[in-house]
Amino acid sequence: MKQERSHDLITVSDRMTDAFLQKHVGKVMPVLFERCVGDDVYEGHTTNYMKVHARSTKDLSNVIADTKILSVAEEMAFGEVEA
């Protein structure tokens, strides 16, 4: 019973997370980049706590940069830092 309830909520939650992320595709949002996670990819968060990955040859660690959200997948967003 508990597993079933939990499963129900997780399903709803996943759907809502996806819908929330999708809503932001195309928007330019300030992202505080925290660290490089490999191959010039930096990871950071928006103010509303969306996890964002963006490619950059410049070191973005501890930098807030306007980032255009291009796509979302697996509870996170992928973006491009605005020039």
Add this chain to the structure above:
Amino acid sequence: MKKIASYALGCKVNQYESEAIAELFAEKGYEVVSVDDAADVYIINTCTVTNFGDKKSRQLIRKVKRQNENAIVAVVGCYAQTAPEELAAVHGVNLVIGTKDKSKIVELVEDYQAEQGVQNYVTDIMHERVFEPLEIKKLANRTRAYLKIQDGCSQFCSYCIIPYARGPIRSRQPEDVIAEVKRLAENGFKEVVLTGIHVASYGKDLKTITLTDIIRQVHEVEGIERIRFSSIEPNVVTEEFAAAMAELPKVCDHFHLSLQSGCDKTLKEMNRKYDTEKYRQAAALLRKYLPDVAITTDIIVGSPGKQKKIIRQAVLLRKKSVFPKSMYSLIPLKKALPRRQEKISCKTL
């Protein structure tokens, strides 16, 4: 040089305290090492919010003792506070300290003599009135800093052991909070997360300041560009609060509002101090003032007597409140609770 490892299980408050404890030892000339390395002293900051927290705490004690049979192992934190005898009986434990006197920990460890056997320093926490100062001074340059501004909880939700582990609400003095935020800014931090055991009650004991006031003061600190805070409750979110947050551009549009149940009867049984209507209003207010706001939540799914219908109500409420980004794990909550309930909690991120 003696080596010390300070490790936290559980919440951000524990993590903050463990970092502060490591600094206290470093100031006395200890070398701070990882909990996976051989050390002379291990300080394990335990968690007891679930039975799983207890188990992990015990496992870690055994693991560190295997790394160095002669190490002094001190257990602090919520599990130590609520079950000192149980922990004293775990092989490897030398000192049991609890949730207070953490600031005296170096002294207690250095005074320890092996022939004394296990030393239990846990005393009553339920009459503590003053926030025990613990601070983090030297910080590696990182991005987001957690800052403990409050301790204790006086809510007594029926399923939760924490009021007994942490004692009554105690707020950190605003000038101490601001001094630490300034230090964080000087160290290059751009984001602070104000944490506490029940951060919503910040200032209620001091009577001269509120949560909104301290957020405003933190907002004034140059160099800090983002402010978040740990879980708050629907009752905090009044029109005035939502409007105030929207006027402070550094306050992030992400709030963790614990729901726990979507059924008014269950909320009452849980001794939560709001109903589902109040929750809806809080979510609506946040969205009115912060259109892009992310609201995350916790829901306990294993409360006894709950029917499937009741969970459906929670799901419906979630849909209406539009929660994004949730991460769930199954957490069997404590056996040793006031109501002795067997539960599983759905935890969101």
